[in-house]
Amino acid sequence: MSLEFNKVIDQVQRMGRYAGKRNLSHSDRLELALERFYRLTDLDPVHDRIHLVRTSGVSGYRGATPLPRPYSEIIAGVGDAPPMPESATLIAADGSQVYPDQHESSLYYLVNIGIYVYHHGAQRLPAQFTAPELAYADSKIKDGDGRVINNQTVNARRTLAEMQWLTRQAAEYRDEARPLVTLHDGPLLKFFGATEVTDAHQIERDYMQALRELYDVRAVLCGYIDRPRSTSLISLLHLMELAEGEINEVVLKTNGDLEGLTDESLLRHVLVQPGQRSAMMTQNSPQNAEYKNQGAEFEIAFFYANVAPFGQPVIARFDVPLWVAREPAVVDALHALLLHQCGIQGRKHYPYALTRADEMAFVSSVEKDQLNQLINIELLKNGIHPEMSNKLQTKGLARGERRQHRLRG
Amino acid sequence: MAVMTQSEIVGRVLRASTTGFDCGTRGSTIDERHVFGSFVKVPIADDRSMYAYGLIYAIRIEDDPLARELVMASIVDNTALLDQRENRMVPVEIGVINIGFQSGGMLMQALPPRPPLSLSEVQLCSGDEIYVFTQRFEFFRLVLSASEVPSDELLAAAVRYAAWAYPDQERYEFLVRCGRQLAGLLSHDLKRLTRVLALIKP
Known part of the structure; x- marks a missing residue:
């Protein structure tokens, strides 16, 4: 047995009761947040407050700010779904990976990028392809101290590869219908921690270079975040409620009486009409x-939108660089195109192009096993006898072909 | 019918037994070659000296979770539709019941001695092959006694399909001979006989 349900059922019931109570206090906080949100109809006090936290000795504010003037939008403002552009080109890239496993017969990792190109407004077959890269050389799979790289490093390299493939494809499709939208699954602000990721600084530099190349072809780069958990807007509401003398690092570490709320939980009650979006x-x-230090156009902005074409709001977050955010017509086109993309899959509100890119990229466990077999064959051809670790072999014995004993009916 | 005059690939064998086999093809290639009741053949020897003959009795279009979501959309996006059919290779499975085999120059209306191997090419029979094969009717009994297929509808569809392999002046006579054969086989079940005869009546 893996999980004995008789031992967990009491805990499941307690969990249900806890969730019910938590919901009650959540609704009180939500009401407070909504009241504060609808008060933010004037940009000047917001700019003043942001100026204060940026220029005083106080640090630690990690919340939302309006766009720099003259591009700033009223925080409490709501934009309706804009008209659809007649034509556009959407390029989506997504990746998956096989992590290095010291228990396998050979040490390698695989990054597989799926690319999908959707021609909006044209009856054209979408283009699709994958770009797998097998890394096996010591220089790729070991760090400077000779240790095998960790999974975070593989993730960082996969993220970089996704952005680089978007860059290549944007260059290839630069003469196709505009806007030329390049879609990335996830936020655009990346943190490649130097303590966890091997060659983090190089990856950061290469990532910025990819952004620069996308800017050069004026691609409309967008990071799509499904089920956003961020609290940037809630943090702004908290900041705006503080008296000037109360602002300090300790107070800014939490969202005060709004702690526990997310932007998504607030905006589900604001962006109630299909397609509506928040301020940028x-x-x-x-x-x-x-x-931003790399250039004003590289600062990352965001907005939220209700991507459900009907029924209960489904809030998604869209990250865009400032070169996109400061062009209202481009933002409108992106907003409309992504609403359309999110309406293609019936009950599932997620960009179709990203779904397909993910499908292309996905490496199943069966495919991983087949890849291992291929590698083993090549190793044998070269006089190397591959063997899995004892640990992995015995795990296979215990898990494989397990029979369940049942009572006869 | 063009399909009656030339052999074409219907699909490739996915799984097989001596009583029948399933073959698969891409959704985008489904056309007049894939017809309920049509005659197909598949090699059961590497040197193509031996073929199994069969009738298509089922054509299944498989779904997947994405396809199920796409049909839930209020309007199906044209590009997504094109994408599904051309890029995503919607799998089509075709069920075939064996009705005979050909070994050397000999044609037998009985179950083949062995099944075809995976990925063998399944071809549509030519008009000439159907004409030769349907000179005898032992395969009627195989179809009528098959439990896993809609046997009455299948046999009627096969007879109608085969009739097009006959010259105009022989077609009526062929259908009458089929009717007589059926009368003998189904004499114990007049309701069933009446229904099958109605289905093949010219």
Whole structure:
């Protein structure tokens, strides 16, 4: 037996009761947040407050800020679904990976990128392809100290490869219908921690280079975040409620009486009509400041939208660089195109192009086993006898072909 | 019918037994070659000296979770439709019941001695092959006694399909001979006989 349900059922019941109570206090906080949100109809006090936290000795504010003037939008403002552009080109890239496994017969990792090109407004067959890259050389799979790289490093390299493939494809499709939208699954602000990721600084430099190349072809780069968990807007509401003398690092570490709320939980009650979007904002963080230092156009902005074509709101977050955010017509086109994409899959509100890119990229466990077999054959041809670790072999014995004993009916 | 005059690939064998086999093809290639009741053949020897003959009795179009979501959309996006049919290779499975085999120059209306191997090419029989094969009717009994297929509808569809392999002046006579054969086989079940005869009546 793996899980004995008789031992967990009491805990499941307690969990249900806890969730019910939590919901009650959640609704009180939500009401408070909504009241504060609808008060933010004037941009000047918001700009003043952001100026204060940026210029005083106080640090630690990680919340939302309006876009720089003259591009800033009223925080409490709501934009309706814009008209659809007649034509556009959408390029989506997504990746998957096989992590290095010291228990396997050979040490390698695989990054597989799926690319999908959707021609909006044209009866054209979408283009699709995959770009697998097998890394096996010591220089790729070991760090400077000779240790096998960790999974975070593989993830970082996969993320970089996704962005680089978007860059290549954007260059290839630069003469196709505009806007030329390049879609990435996830936020655009990346943190490649130097303590966890091997060659983090190089990956950061290459990532910024990819952004620069996308800017050069004026691609409409967008990071799509499904089920966003961020609290940037809630943090702004908290900041705006504080008296000037109360602002300090300790107070900014939490969202005070709004702690526990997310932007998504608030905006589900604001963006109630299908297709509506929030104001465009940026996130105040050292990381975003670093992007901005590379050039004003590289600061990352975001907005939220209700991507459900009907029924209960489904809130998604869209990250865009400032070169996109400061062009209202381009933002409208992107907004409309992504609403359309999210309406293609019936009950599932997620961009179709990203779904397909993910499908292309996905490496199943069966495919991983087949790849291992192929590698083993090649190793044998070269006089190497591959063998899995004892641990992996015995795991296979215990898990494989397990029979369940049942009572006869 | 063009399909009656030339052999064409219907699909490739996925799984097989001596009583029948399933073959698969891409959704985008489904056309007049894939017809309920049509005659197909598949090699059961590497040197193509031996073929199994069969009738298509089922054509199944498989779904997947994405396809199930796409049909839930209020309007199916044209590009997504094209994408599904051309890029995603919607799998089509075709069920075939064996009705005979050909070994050397000999044609037998009985179950083949062995099944075809996976990925063998399944071809549509030519008009000439159907004409030769349907000179005898032992395969009627195989079809009528098969439990896993809609036997009455299948046999009627096969007879109608085969009739087009006959010259105009022989077609009526062929159908009458089929009717007589059926009368003998189904004399114990007049309701069933009446129904099958109605289905093949010219």
